[in-house]
Amino acid sequence: MSSRVLVDTERRPAVLLAALGAAGLAAVLLAAGAVVPVVEGAEPGFAAAPLLIVLAVLPVAVAGAFAARGRPAVAAGALVAVAVLAPGRAVLDLQFLVDPSVAVRPELYLAKDLLLHPVAAGLWLLLAGHVATAVAGLLAFRATRGAEQDGGDETAGWRQRWLLVVVVAAVVAAIGLLMAPFGSTDVYLLARNAFEGPAVALTGYLLIACALPLFAALAVTSGNGGFARGGLLGLGIGVVTLAVPSLVAGVVLDAADLGAGPIVALAGAAGLLAVAGTRPAGEPDAGPEADEAAEARVPGRSRLLAATGVLAVVTAAAACLGATTAQLTTNGALPAPESPARWVLLVAGLLVGALGLAMFVPGVARVFRPALSVAWAGVLLAGTAVLDTAITATGVAGTLETGPGVLWTWLAMVAAAITACCSVVAGIVEREDDEGYDREGGETGLAGVNMLTPLAAAGVLAVAAFGTPVIVAPDYEAAGLWSAFGTPSWGLLAATLTVLGAVVLAPRSRPAPAVALLGGAACLLGLHAATLPLSSGDIEGATAGIGVWLALAGIVALIIAAVIAAVGSRRDVA
Known part of the structure; x- marks a missing residue:
């Protein structure tokens, strides 16, 4: 064993202690943030301080218990997981700073009017707590570096058995958190789902919803049974x-009713906890040898591809449901209108699903x-x-209400973002593997600079295509990037930023x-151009706008660049 490994072995307990x-x-x-008011001159809707204190102490108590039992990998994994959710929770609390009157957090603040009250010290304590949580997670992850793998290949069966289960459980938990926390008859307590609420709170919920399945997949495929658990x-x-605070609020508040959101979220949490209770066959027992086996590694390429495929299929299913179920319902005699873009969403979902199956x-x-x-x-x-x-x-229109298609569409968009994150992580691992192959004498050729000209043209055309309308019709104004935003x-x-990133x-x-990246970018431009045939039937007098021709020109430029990359590859092989 090298001296560096010996030093790391000696330092890991100290780093984990610092994390705790x-x-x-x-x-x-x-x-303290649960006790001190977050808004000046206001009170919570119910006496939630004891409950919030218990919930605040629970993560460190559990991690400390496992560390005391000689299971540092489990303790570190718990701290890292809680830290992954900290950014979303911090953004969620920032809603009190922007506009506390629309914050649906009766455990901390229940509005009695629509006035913009200044924030109090409680908010800063909560934000500081989230920062400390993130620091603890970083230290805990550092404590897992530089040791041997926990369980080795003996945990492979455990990973394969539970990967899909934990991803589905995490997605269910995310869905529950995005749903309305409870029902309410109080005009000052608008119990809406995350997508109908304020933008800051929505951002926080989306960060949490994205982090849940992504980290669940990464943890299970980390190759470390203790860290995964x-x-x-x-x-x-x-x-x-x-x-739990939303669940309790729905029970104890007179103006609130129990909602399905917290129940669904807790069902997903129960699935995660149930899998955490299982034990991989190769996980070492507690003791000194467990400290030597506390490395959390980036999962292998095949496992990441499988997780990406699962998420892509989930995205496709949600997109198809969003396109085929009603976006609006009505109590009147006239039928509810349908979105002209629903068939575009269907095609986008099928495209992502097909690529997901290829994984x-x-x-x-x-x-x-x-x-x-x-x-x-x-999507x-x-x-x-x-x-x-x-x-x-x-x-x-007061007679119209959102239908199930709205929820499925939101979920499809969230799942698509999670899929992208997992795919990018898989790409990073793939690139590292390729660099290792290069050091062993493999091929080192890149796509090269020969395609810079068509790529530059494709980038300019993509910006112009997404910024100009693809459908022109009387009494119809399409949204754009620099007009009718x-x-x-x-x-x-x-879509514009994604295509530019690929370029x-x-x-x-x-x-x-490179060819695959450019192919995906061409699919995005093609989907944008396909809005004309897919949506024009619902728009009277629809004709092709300049965006169609710009998108088609961008596709041609991308194809030329892809051909140059492919031809250059054949020359290198020859």
Whole structure:
């Protein structure tokens, strides 16, 4: 054993102890934030301080118990998992700083009027607690580096058995947190789901929803049984911390009713905790040897591809349901309008689903993964256009209400973002493996600079295509990037940035991934151009706008660049 490994072995317990200390400080700060008011001159809706104190102390208590029993990997995994949720929770609390009157957090503050009250010290204590939680997670992860793998290949069967289960459980928990926390008859307590609430709170919930399945997949495929169990345990505790206050509020508040959201979230948390209770066959017993086996590693490529495939299929299913179920319901005699973009969402979902299924085919997955890293933005491109119809219609017509299609569309967009994150992580692992192959004497050729000209043209055309309308009709104004900015514009912006990212990365990639990246970008532009035939039937007098021709020109430029990359690859082989 090298001297560096010996030093790391000696330092790991101290680093884990520092992580537990930071977690203890976080618990104190969060508990104090539960007692001190977060808004001046206001009170919580019920006496939630004892409950919030228990929930604040629970993560560090569990981690400390496992560390005391000689299970540092489990303790570290729990601290890292809780830290992964800390950024979303911090953003969620920032809603008190922006506008506390629309914050649906009766355990901390129940509005009695619509005045903008200044924040109090409690908010800063909560934010400091989230920062300390993140620091504890970073220290805990540092404590798992530089040791031997926990369980080795003996945990492979455990990983394969529970990977899909934990991802589904995490997605269920995320769905529950995005749903309405409870029902309410109080005009000052608008119990809406995350997508109908304020933008800051929505951002926090989306960060949490994205982190749950992504970290669950990474933990289970980490190759470390103890860290995986601790990670799932920490995620379950994190979901409980978020869901239980809403559950209690629905029970104890006179103006509130018990909602399905916290129950669904706790069901997902129960699944995570149940898998955390299982034990991989190769996980070492407690004792000194457990400290030597506390390394958390980035999961292998095949496991990440499988997780990406599962998430892509979930995205496709949600997108198809969002496109085929009603976005609006009505109590009147006239039928509810349908979104013209629903068929675009269906095609985008099928595209992501097809690429996701390819992730399960050895040899094919590596070819199509870069395309999936780009094509996911098509769900955002179409989903925001679908939601725009519901947002506009419910805002002007009192007889219309959102239907199930709105929820499925939101979930598809969240799942698409999670899929992209997992695909990018798989790409990073793939690149590291390729660099290792290069050091052993393998091929080192990149796609090169020969395609810079068509790529530059493709980038300019993509910006112009997404910024100009593809449909022109009387009494119809399409959303754009620099004019008529609306809900669909966010999808256009996401697609534009994704295509530009592919254009920038392609020359720095190997030929095969470069071709796949450019193919995914071409699919995005093609989906944008296909809005004309797919949506024109619902728009009277619809004709092709300039965006169609710009998108087609961009596709041609991307194809030329892909051909240059492919031809250069053949020359290198020859």
